[in-house]
Amino acid sequence: DAGVIQSPRHEVTEMGQEVTLRCKPISGHNSLFWYRQTMMRGLELLIYFNNNVPIDDSGMPEDRFSAKMPNASFSTLKIQPSEPRDSAVYFCASSWGLPYNEQFFGPGTRLTVL
């Protein structure tokens, strides 16, 4: 298996632009997680899906952030409009079964908002 796939690996954009991050989870996994990692705040859970349904989005910072999972093999995290404080590494992870089971992380997308 190829593992969790994220694209792009790096994104540099200007403040105000729309950013879309993409994730393909491991085939057969039924939970998908979006995290944000910064030096100041560490690894924060933004949202997680179970069987393609959003279960907990309490970590989503504000209305500028939205996430979708149209099918079991694809998810997007969108930021519109982006701001410099959104600069971080965004990770997607997937797991099988309960949400606190072993999570398999993708390589991350490093986002820089100028």
Next chain:
Amino acid sequence: TQLLEQSPQFLSIQEGENLTVYCNSSSVFSSLQWYRQEPGEGPVLLVTVVTGGEVKKLKRLTFQFGDARKDSSLHITAAQTGDTGLYLCAGNQGGKLIFGQGTELSVKP
């Protein structure tokens, strides 16, 4: 305020030394995981501990879950340069994982 406090935040040691990193909380967790993250990559699971007082060994790494399931430690014996990385603990609370801020370990030859 971090639910899970890891200490130390940074640790730089020589190859061959022993070290311990800690993960503490005032909350009880039904299970706790340790992950290791290398630069430019996502975290990778090392171990899951479930029972209070549980000790697990993974080669030179020893993991312990506190009796009250509020804290955990990771001990590395005879550290190697390949142990360099960010070590994260993650507690299961309310059905999801809460991560600590991590301990950045650097092992110098």
